[in-house]
Amino acid sequence: MLFYVYKLILAPNTTYLNQLIEKYYESKSYEYLKNNIYYSFIHNNGNFDKFLIESIKYNYVQTKHNTKLKNYSEKYKLVSNTKIKISDFNLFKNTLFKEIDNTNFSHAYLVSNFFKVLNSDNLKANDDSPYSKFINNLNKNKTSFYEDNKIIILAEFNASYFESWISIFFKE
Incomplete structure (x- = not known):
């Protein structure tokens, strides 16, 4: 549900992001997407869409701090x-x-x-x-x-x- 809200309200014209969200919803889980969307809301540095794409692709919730x-x-x-x-x-x-x-x-x-x-x-x-x-x-x-x-x-x-x-x- 959360990613549908994002798609409809925040990025209605971002085709790539919509496709990415759908892809990861099918291949990962709702929780995976929800967590990375929340993480992006908290930590994006002004370029939300770019950060969200990276967060979803690289599972920043689990990897960002652990990698460092x-x-x-x-x-x-x-x-x-x-x-x-x-x-x-x-x-x-x-x-x-x-x-x-x-x-x-x-x-x-x-x-x-x-x-x-x-x-x-x-x-x-x-x-x-x-x-x-x-x-x-x-x-x-x-x-x-x-x-x-x-x-x-x-x-x-x-x-x-x-x-x-x-x-x-x-x-x-």
């Missing part, structure tokens, strides 16, 4: 990998900050404090700092990535639809 997790785990030490079903975005961000702090790594604590300041002041920072980018991307796309010479942080908020992720790596 696997790639970084091959090179860096995974120190925290939290999956949590949480519907409140502010609670997710607070959980993220706590996870960073709980790594007991002074550099991570410093990074976390920058994030907290930017977040608490609700800054729409226009600067190009990695801290601002992380918070702005998290607020806008509900997913974000931070990397410096000592730490990598992946965060993905999925509302009440799926488990959200927080992954932290140390570069050794």
Whole structure:
């Protein structure tokens, strides 16, 4: 039912997308489509149709974060990998900050404090700092990535639809 709503309301002239939805409905399942459509609503970065097509083709619900997790785990030490079903975005961000702090790594604590300041002041920072980018991307796309010479942080908020992720790596 959900994909019919999408087809009729949001993309009535997108023939390819309609065909793709019908194809995956027949070959996968309603749940597969529903989950990837929800995922696209949450995480698209302004180009919804393109993101939805990729999400359906590559099952982003299951693969987007897991692919990043696997790639970084091959090179860096995974120190925290939290999956949590949480519907409140502010609670997710607070959980993220706590996870960073709980790594007991002074550099991570410093990074976390920058994030907290930017977040608490609700800054729409226009600067190009990695801290601002992380918070702005998290607020806008509900997913974000931070990397410096000592730490990598992946965060993905999925509302009440799926488990959200927080992954932290140390570069050794």
